[in-house]
Amino acid sequence: MDLINWSLNAIDTIFSTRSLGSGEPNCPAGMFAAGYMMDGWEKWRVVCLAALSLEDIEDIYLFGNLITGFLLMGLGGALWYRRLVKAVSVAQNPTKLAGWIETVVDRAVSTQTVVMDRKLENIVEKLATMQQVLDRPGD
Numbered sequence: 001m002d003l004i005n006w007s008l009n010a011i012d013t014i015f016s017t018r019s020l021g022s023g024e025p026n027c028p029a030g031m032f033a034a035g036y037m038m039d040g041w042e043k044w045r046v047v048c049l050a051a052l053s054l055e056d057i058e059d060i061y062l063f064g065n066l067i068t069g070f071l072l073m074g075l076g077g078a079l080w081y082r083r084l085v086k087a088v089s090v091a092q093n094p095t096k097l098a099g100w101i102e103t104v105v106d107r108a109v110s111t112q113t114v115v116m117d118r119k120l121e122n123i124v125e126k127l128a129t130m131q132q133v134l135d136r137p138g139d
Contacts, residue, residue, distance in 0.1 A: 011051065 027033050027048035034049040090100045
């Protein structure tokens with residue numbers, strides 16, 4: 001918190017110590033001159049900035065988090081609805097339901113088959129290594 005106060009005080013000091021030149025318009029109360037810009041009539045104007053208070057920054061973060069939360073909930077709801085519509089349409093058509101169940105079961109079985117094949121290959125390699133050790137003469 002001390003770092004935030006120090007930073008805000010330093011920024012306040014930088015903006016408030018800037019001296020205004022002669023003939024230059026002053027900024028409204030609570031605002032500081034930050035530079036110049038050329039307007040549409042090719043006339044130089046003073047750019048005035050207001051310092052954000054700590055409460056304003058908290059409000060910005062809260063609003064951003066609120067909007068992000070609503071967007072994520074909407075995305076989750078859309079994905080859930082899409083999955084629900086797919087399941088309902090499959091359940092309404094018995095031929096699709098049988099194909100869908102077969103696909104799910106085949107996927108599970110093929111995954112288990114791959115795992116079992118890998119384990120079997122590892123066992124066969126270990127047996128071959130053990131056989132080579134036993135076949136060595138003189139050990």
